[in-house]
Amino acid sequence: EKVVRDLQREHPGLKLMNVQPFNGGRGKSVALNSGFADFLLTWRGIEIRPRHRWIIGVFDSDADPKPDMLKKVSFQFNDPKVGGVQTLVRIKNYKTSFLAKMQDIEFLAFARVIQFARTNFAGSVALGGNGQFVRASALDTVALESQQQYWNNEALTEDLDLGVRLLTNQWKNVYIDNTDVSQEGTETLLSMFRQRERWAWGTIQTMNRFVFK
Numbered sequence: 001e002k003v004v005r006d007l008q009r010e011h012p013g014l015k016l017m018n019v020q021p022f023n024g025g026r027g028k029s030v031a032l033n034s035g036f037a038d039f040l041l042t043w044r045g046i047e048i049r050p051r052h053r054w055i056i057g058v059f060d061s062d063a064d065p066k067p068d069m070l071k072k073v074s075f076q077f078n079d080p081k082v083g084g085v086q087t088l089v090r091i092k093n094y095k096t097s098f099l100a101k102m103q104d105i106e107f108l109a110f111a112r113v114i115q116f117a118r119t120n121f122a123g124s125v126a127l128g129g130n131g132q133f134v135r136a137s138a139l140d141t142v143a144l145e146s147q148q149q150y151w152n153n154e155a156l157t158e159d160l161d162l163g164v165r166l167l168t169n170q171w172k173n174v175y176i177d178n179t180d181v182s183q184e185g186t187e188t189l190l191s192m193f194r195q196r197e198r199w200a201w202g203t204i205q206t207m208n209r210f211v212f213k
Contacts, residue, residue, distance in 0.1 A: 028129060029151035029158035032058065036139075036150055052080070054136035058159075063130050064092060065181040072179045073133050082123070083138030083171025084163060086115065087131035091185035099192065100185030115175040123172030127163035131181035134162070141169050157202025164210050 004016045017038060019031050036056065055077060059065065069087060076085045088111050091104035118125045127134075139150045142165040155161035163173055186192040 027153070027156075027158065029149070029153045029155065032151045032158070033149050033153065051140075052135060052137040053077075056134050056136055056139065058129065058132040058134070059181065060130045060183055062092075062184045063181050064183070065131065066179045069131075069179045069181065072176060076174055076176060077133075077135060079172070079174075081170075081172045082174055083135050083166040083169075084125070084127050084173040085133040086125050086127050086163075086173065086175050087133075088112075088175075088177040088180035089128060089130055090180050090182040092182035093185055093187070097185065097187040099187055099189070103185040103192075111175065112177060116177070118173075119175045123174055124167055125163070125173040125175040127159050127166075127173060129157075129159040130183050132159060134166070135171075138166055138169075138171050141171070142166055155202065156198050156205055160202060160206050161209075164206055168210065 001016065001018065004014065008014050008016065015038075017031075017035055019034055055074065057070075057073075065087075073085050073087065076082055089107050091100050091107060094101040094104040115125055142162070143150050144152060150162075151158045152161045166173055186195055
């Protein structure tokens with residue numbers, strides 16, 4: 001919070017929202033839903049631009065995006081069928097940790113092979129939680145009306161869940177690797193195990209919802 005307060009002195013348009021610990025402990029989706037709901041309330045009735053031109057960017061707190069990211073991502077949304085864009089993710093601490101270096105290699109291999117293939121196969125890219133961009137009008141079509149949510153609070157991997165919902169509603173998800181966002185890699189096997197365990201259960205949860213239902 002202090003970091004954001006300091007930044008607000010230079011950037012008065014930056015808004016800080018505090019999510020109560022009870023809700024914040026449920027995961028990132030609660031913060032995303034709270035932030036987007038506040039945005040919609042703030043701009044209600046003031047359509048500066050058509051809603052289909054609103055793009056929502058999602059980053060983690062340790063994200064370090066390239067300066068050219070917004071320009072390169074926005075170009076992809078010139079295609080009206082594109083609902084989501086995922087950028088390349090790099091590991092910033094790869095020089096200080098062997099485990100982090102292996103993750104950087106893993107992310108590069110996954111992105112440039114699997115994600116590239118998915119881009120060219122019906123725009124079926126998987127969205128991640130960092131460097132993710134979504135068209136606001138696309139979010140409208142996949143909103144969970146019964147829960148009044150855009151990002152699923154019950155999903156262990158809310159990014160994967162959202163990406164699949166976009167695909168099932170005929171939106172395209174694309175991947176670009178000509179810009180990237182860097183993040184901190186885990187440096188202990190225990191923290192990596194906990195991370196990958198969540199990813200694994202989140203994938204199973206999503207498959208159970210959309211594939212085996």
